[in-house]
Amino acid sequence: MGKKCSNSNHRNSRLLPSILCIVLTVATALLTTGCNGKTDARPSSESEAGTGTETPADGAATVLGEGNTVFSLTVADKEGNETPFEIHTDKKTVGEALLDLGLIAGEQGQYGLYVQTVNGVTADYDKDGVYWAFYINGEYAATGVDSTPIAEGDAYSLRIE
Numbered sequence: 001m002g003k004k005c006s007n008s009n010h011r012n013s014r015l016l017p018s019i020l021c022i023v024l025t026v027a028t029a030l031l032t033t034g035c036n037g038k039t040d041a042r043p044s045s046e047s048e049a050g051t052g053t054e055t056p057a058d059g060a061a062t063v064l065g066e067g068n069t070v071f072s073l074t075v076a077d078k079e080g081n082e083t084p085f086e087i088h089t090d091k092k093t094v095g096e097a098l099l100d101l102g103l104i105a106g107e108q109g110q111y112g113l114y115v116q117t118v119n120g121v122t123a124d125y126d127k128d129g130v131y132w133a134f135y136i137n138g139e140y141a142a143t144g145v146d147s148t149p150i151a152e153g154d155a156y157s158l159r160i161e
Contacts, residue, residue, distance in 0.1 A: 061086040064101050069150050073098070075119045076159040078130065083119060094156055095146030104132075104145070104158070112144035118158045133161045 061072060062083070067090035075083045089097035095113055098104040106115040115132040116122055125131045134141040134148075135157040141148060145158075 059084070063088065064103065065089050065097065067091070067097075069097075069152060071097075071150055071152065072155045073103075074155070074157040075121075076157065077121055078123075078160045089150070092149060093146055094148045094150055095144070097150065098145065113146040115145055115158065121160070123160045130160050133159050135159065 063086045065088040067088045069089050069091075071087050071089075071094070073085040073087055073094075075085070077083075085103070087097055087101070089100065091097040091100055095104070099113075103119060104113075104115050105117040106113050108114070115134070116124070118132050123130045123132050134145050136148065137155055138157075148156075
C-alpha cells in the first residue's frame with residue numbers, strides 16, 4: 001500500500017501556488033510604484049511625469065510641469081531618436097526647470113552642472129566616450145544648462161555626442 005496523505009497536507013499543497021502568486025503580485029506592485037505608493041517622477045515613453053496621461057503618439061511634444069514660462073526641449077538619444085517636450089515652469093534657468101521636473105541629473109563641477117542623465121538615459125564619457133551636449137536654437141550653447149536663463153521662444157535641446 002502507498003502512503004496516504006492527510007487532507008491538510010493536500011490542501012496546503014494546493015494553496016501554495018496561490019499564495020506564491022499573491023506574493024509575487026504584491027511584490028511587483030510595490031516595485032512598480034515604490035514603497036511609498038508614488039510612481040517614479042521621470043517621464044517615460046508611456047506617460048508624462050506627474051500627470052499620468054498618455055504621451056502623444058503623433059510626435060507632438062509631451063507637456064511637463066506647471067508655470068507661466070513655456071519653452072521647448074528636444075532630447076536626442078544615442079540612436080538619434082528625438083523626444084520633444086514642452087516645459088512649463090516658474091524657474092529662472094533651463095537647468096533649474098529640468099532638475100525640478102526630474103528630467104535631468106548630474107554632478108556639480110567647477111564649471112556648473114555636468115549633466116549625466118537625461119530622460120532616464122545616462123551618458124558616461126569615461127565609459128562610452130559620449131556626453132550630453134546642450135544646444136540653444138540649434139547652436140552649441142556657450143553656457144551650461146544651469147546658468148542659461150530661460151528665454152521664451154528659444155528652443156533648447158540635449159543630445160548625446
